[in-house]
Amino acid sequence: MQSYLRLVAVSVALCLGSVTSIANAGVFDGHTINYQYYFPNLSMPYASAGNGDYLVNSSVEISNVVDGFGTIDFSGDEFVISFAHGGNFSPTAFNGFAISDVTASINPFASFNLVSNTAVSGAPTLSFDSNHLYVNWAGLNFNRGELVFSVSSLTPHSYPHSHPGTSFSRTISPVPEPDTYAILLVGLGLVGYSARRKQI
Numbered sequence: 001m002q003s004y005l006r007l008v009a010v011s012v013a014l015c016l017g018s019v020t021s022i023a024n025a026g027v028f029d030g031h032t033i034n035y036q037y038y039f040p041n042l043s044m045p046y047a048s049a050g051n052g053d054y055l056v057n058s059s060v061e062i063s064n065v066v067d068g069f070g071t072i073d074f075s076g077d078e079f080v081i082s083f084a085h086g087g088n089f090s091p092t093a094f095n096g097f098a099i100s101d102v103t104a105s106i107n108p109f110a111s112f113n114l115v116s117n118t119a120v121s122g123a124p125t126l127s128f129d130s131n132h133l134y135v136n137w138a139g140l141n142f143n144r145g146e147l148v149f150s151v152s153s154l155t156p157h158s159y160p161h162s163h164p165g166t167s168f169s170r171t172i173s174p175v176p177e178p179d180t181y182a183i184l185l186v187g188l189g190l191v192g193y194s195a196r197r198k199q200i
Contacts, residue, residue, distance in 0.1 A: 026076030028056040034100040040092035081147045091139035099133040107153035119145030
């Protein structure tokens with residue numbers, strides 16, 4: 001009986017561990033984002049950048065921040081901009097980019113911060129709404145280095161689900177990966193085998 005209970009406990013622990021890792025996936029992981037550079041203001045898209053939709057995975061998503069300078073790599077709750085060379089951003093109303101949740105699959109953005117900066121002289125201006133992140137570095141110089149940004153999103157329980165007139169009306173429910181089901185089936189199989197062996 002003790003070995004039977006031990007097998008049940010191990011199976012449940014393995015299953016819960018897999019589900020917890022799925023629930024703790026980062027803000028960007030597995031989602032499609034849109035990158036758009038703007039210059040000299042937010043109503044003027046700038047063509048010489050890696051504009052477009054990107055699925056966030058393990059590779060560097062954006063290979064051209066602007067004019068062939070820099071890359072952007074999304075991972076978890078962060079994205080990192082890396083510059084290999086220096087230059088400057090012209091002082092205009094807006095000289096920067098927007099990241100958008102184009103498929104409405106990410107929970108509404110709740111915070112947006114610059115965590116570290118070894119590339120840009122001064123701090124870029126950050127702003128955000130529920131679906132967009134904006135970085136404006138107009139008038140700043142940049143050198144070889146990195147900027148690391150962190151983002152958080154509201155959890156499904158921290159915003160209204162059906163309040164009329166709000167944009168906070170979508171949720172995501174993590175879908176278990178096939179390996180979660182496999183672990184559960186193996187655990188249940190072991191429990192069944194143990195119980196059958198006890199009867200014989």
